[in-house]
Amino acid sequence: GAVVSQHPSWVICKSGTSVKIECRSLDFQATTMFWYRQFPKQSLMLMATSNEGSKATYEQGVEKDKFLINHASLTLSTLTVTSAHPEDSSFYICSAPTRLVSEQYFGPGTRLTVT
Amino acid sequence: KNQVEQSPQSLIILEGKNCTLQCNYTVSPFSNLRWYKQDTGRGPVSLTIMTFSENTKSNGRYTATLDADTKQSSLHITASQLSDSASYICVVSAGNQFYFGTGTSLTVIP
Numbered sequence: 001g002a003v004v005s006q007h008p009s010w011v012i013c014k015s016g017t018s019v020k021i022e023c024r025s026l027d028f029q030a031t032t033m034f035w036y037r038q039f040p041k042q043s044l045m046l047m048a049t050s051n052e053g054s055k056a057t058y059e060q061g062v063e064k065d066k067f068l069i070n071h072a073s074l075t076l077s078t079l080t081v082t083s084a085h086p087e088d089s090s091f092y093i094c095s096a097p098t099r100l101v102s103e104q105y106f107g108p109g110t111r112l113t114v115t
Numbered sequence: 116k117n118q119v120e121q122s123p124q125s126l127i128i129l130e131g132k133n134c135t136l137q138c139n140y141t142v143s144p145f146s147n148l149r150w151y152k153q154d155t156g157r158g159p160v161s162l163t164i165m166t167f168s169e170n171t172k173s174n175g176r177y178t179a180t181l182d183a184d185t186k187q188s189s190l191h192i193t194a195s196q197l198s199d200s201a202s203y204i205c206v207v208s209a210g211n212q213f214y215f216g217t218g219t220s221l222t223v224i225p
Binding site for chain 2: 004034041042044046093095097103104106107111
């Protein structure tokens with residue numbers, strides 16, 4: 001089946017620094033990718049929709065200047081958490097839908113800890 | 116308003132027992148409904164997918180049902196194992212839009 005990878009799987013950074021998370025669709029092209037945030041024992045929360053070749057669409061309450069999304073190719077989307085703060089510590093997951101069967105494949109997630 | 120609601124929010128069962136998780140939705144137009152299993156610290160993994168015309172789908176010890184008339188789905192887990200401890204998420208799609216339930220946290224104890 002289709003595979004979506006994320007890198008890194010975990011990262012620890014200092015407050016005020018920026019962190020980039022990559023999401024790749026390994027065996028299919030994805031014009032759209034989704035980015036989610038998940039706090040402990042809570043469900044996935046959609047942050048933004050990444051669109052290849054155009055600007056991302058952000059959900060209400062998500063700061064676009066803080067969570068920069070770039071979808072430069074049909075297999076890669078990146079999420080950059082700028083000027084990270086401890087409250088940004090969370091589990092970030094991406095997903096990519098396939099066109100044919102309206103299926104979504106999720107990445108394994110990235111654990112971000114901001115100290 | 117397109118919504119997906121899951122119940123119960125959390126569930127604890129003894130190893131070897133069966134359990135059923137519920138998903139009610141108001142999503143329209145309906146494309147398909149999928150159940151995912153998410154282990155702690157991992158991304159969700161698909162268990163089953165059902166379209167409008169399907170009312171039951173099995174994947175090993177997991178059996179999902181769908182009643183498109185009442186807009187309800189259930190996920191039945193048979194002979195639970197410790198490894199079944201996870202969050203189970205119901206996702207309903209309407210074309211290119213995906214609507215997530217809040218999940219059911221299942222804990223299987225020995």
